[in-house]
Amino acid sequence: MVAGTMSRPLEGLRIAVTMPPHPWFGGVDFNFAVEMANELRQLGASVFEVDVASFISGNDIYIQNTVEALRSFRCDVAVSLPNSLYVLLCSTPKQENLFRDIVQIPTVMLWDHGLLQLPRQILGAPPSTPAQATGGSIRRIRKVLDHPLYSHYSPDHGHIDAFDKLGILEKSKVRFFLQPSYPNFVRYGYRAGSGNAFRTRMAFAGNVYLQAAKDLPFRSEPVLADIESRVLAAKKTRLTDCLWDLLMSEIDQLDSATRKRLKLEPRSTFFWNFMHEEIEMVGNTDVRLSVLTGLKREYDFYGNFMEPGAVRTLRDQYRMRFRKCLDYFTELPLLFMNSDLIVDIVNLGYNTGVSPKIMGCFACGGLVLFDYKEDFRQSMGEIGDQVMYRNIDHLNMLVEEYLANPRKRRDVSRYLQHRVCTEFNFGALAKHILADEPVWKK
Numbered sequence: 552m553v554a555g556t557m558s559r560p561l562e563g564l565r566i567a568v569t570m571p572p573h574p575w576f577g578g579v580d581f582n583f584a585v586e587m588a589n590e591l592r593q594l595g596a597s598v599f600e601v602d603v604a605s606f607i608s609g610n611d612i613y614i615q616n617t618v619e620a621l622r623s624f625r626c627d628v629a630v631s632l633p634n635s636l637y638v639l640l641c642s643t644p645k646q647e648n649l650f651r652d653i654v655q656i657p658t659v660m661l662w663d664h665g666l667l668q669l670p671r672q673i674l675g676a677p678p679s680t681p682a683q684a685t686g687g688s689i690r691r692i693r694k695v696l697d698h699p700l701y702s703h704y705s706p707d708h709g710h711i712d713a714f715d716k717l718g719i720l721e722k723s724k725v726r727f728f729l730q731p732s733y734p735n736f737v738r739y740g741y742r743a744g745s746g747n748a749f750r751t752r753m754a755f756a757g758n759v760y761l762q763a764a765k766d767l768p769f770r771s772e773p774v775l776a777d778i779e780s781r782v783l784a785a786k787k788t789r790l791t792d793c794l795w796d797l798l799m800s801e802i803d804q805l806d807s808a809t810r811k812r813l814k815l816e817p818r819s820t821f822f823w824n825f826m827h828e829e830i831e832m833v834g835n836t837d838v839r840l841s842v843l844t845g846l847k848r849e850y851d852f853y854g855n856f857m858e859p860g861a862v863r864t865l866r867d868q869y870r871m872r873f874r875k876c877l878d879y880f881t882e883l884p885l886l887f888m889n890s891d892l893i894v895d896i897v898n899l900g901y902n903t904g905v906s907p908k909i910m911g912c913f914a915c916g917g918l919v920l921f922d923y924k925e926d927f928r929q930s931m932g933e934i935g936d937q938v939m940y941r942n943i944d945h946l947n948m949l950v951e952e953y954l955a956n957p958r959k960r961r962d963v964s965r966y967l968q969h970r971v972c973t974e975f976n977f978g979a980l981a982k983h984i985l986a987d988e989p990v991w992k993k
Contacts, residue, residue, distance in 0.1 A: 559595030664900030677824035684821035709902025732914035887917030
């Protein structure tokens with residue numbers, strides 16, 4: 552559906568949504584939430600916005616006023632925007648959650664890469680070393696997430712399976728959705744002309760974390776360093792394997808005494824910090840650099856707004872043609888539209904799913920090549936094989952094929968744009984969850 556042409560299937564529905572603190576993650580999450588809230592309004596809903604920043608700051612007056620206003624609003628359901636992290640943050644100093652404990656309304660929990668994100672939020676300040684770890688993690692995570700008022704939705708079957716295996720949430724309590732494109736990217740895809748802004752033959756847009764990965768204190772522990780080394784080597788050899796599974800396999804091979812000494816057990820808070828940092832910081836950095844340096848064609852590098860100081864290293868050590876950081880909402884869509892090819896390595900926080908960046912590129916009419924993800928293949932069908940690579944040689948082959956065949960490039964991108972903009976956009980997801988199959992009503 553294109554904004555402005557949608558029906559109003561949510562007419563009469565009263566929805567509370569979370570609005571993230573504006574500065575977080577470069578303002579991206581806040582802008583996502585604004586876009587998604589406006590989409591809900593266009594679908595006919597009345598929307599009440601909850602300022603998450605006031606809960607984080609412990610503003611008692613705002614919290615009291617919000618509770619009163621939300622009760623007067625007679626809310627039907629709450630929706631976590633842009634993801635379920637922000638519902639968890641809406642808690643009082645007494646750790647009472649606004650939606651679950653105080654107002655007690657059904658809440659749709661839209662996960663992002665929830666397997667790493669949600670435990671990190673629930674468990675609080677992460678321990679830097681095994682010696683700082685505390686126990687009871689599984690119980691604490693389950694107590695927060697496994698609640699009858701929460702309807703969980705994950706864009707990753709691998710996350711659903713992992714939580715089930717760990718005894719946190721039964722897989723029957725989590726529903727899958729393919730990560731949608733957000734409204735801004737759909738609108739750009741239907742704009743008349745985009746000029747030649749950021750015109751490039753091939754580009755990568757994203758972040759690596761050179762300094763953050765280097766500074767992790769637990770890397771000085773020899774056993775942990777060896778695990779990291781073996782896992783990264785295996786991942787770069789087998790790009791289709793997810794890092795979570797590779798790490799779990801290494802941990803499972805340790806003897807019980809070593810696992811206990813290093814707190815590499817899911818009940819330990821250090822386990823969750825270790826998995827988060829190894830995947831989000833070290834894995835994303837090392838694997839992305841490995842793939843990018845394996846490209847035979849030159850490409851332009853856009854982004855790295857998380858570590859702008861690393862630009863010189865990327866240029867000098869990795870010979871990358873760095874261009875600039877892009878505004879996610881006004882400039883990134885133009886890069887997608889005006890590049891012949893986008894090359895991506897999906898955030899390694901996803902096991903089997905894809906990130907919003909992938910779907911946003913397709914929504915804009917761009918063409919992105921990314922590492923194989925089973926959830927995308929199952930949802931999209933055979934066309935997925937046209938844009939997913941299984942190793943670096945396969946990626947280089949796809950690059951040459953598309954750059955030499957503009958017609959195929961156009962046909963594939965237009966087909967995927969149509970599918971994403973009609974089936975896999977946020978408006979379609981909201982209609983499905985809130986109107987067609989409202990599990991939250993049960």
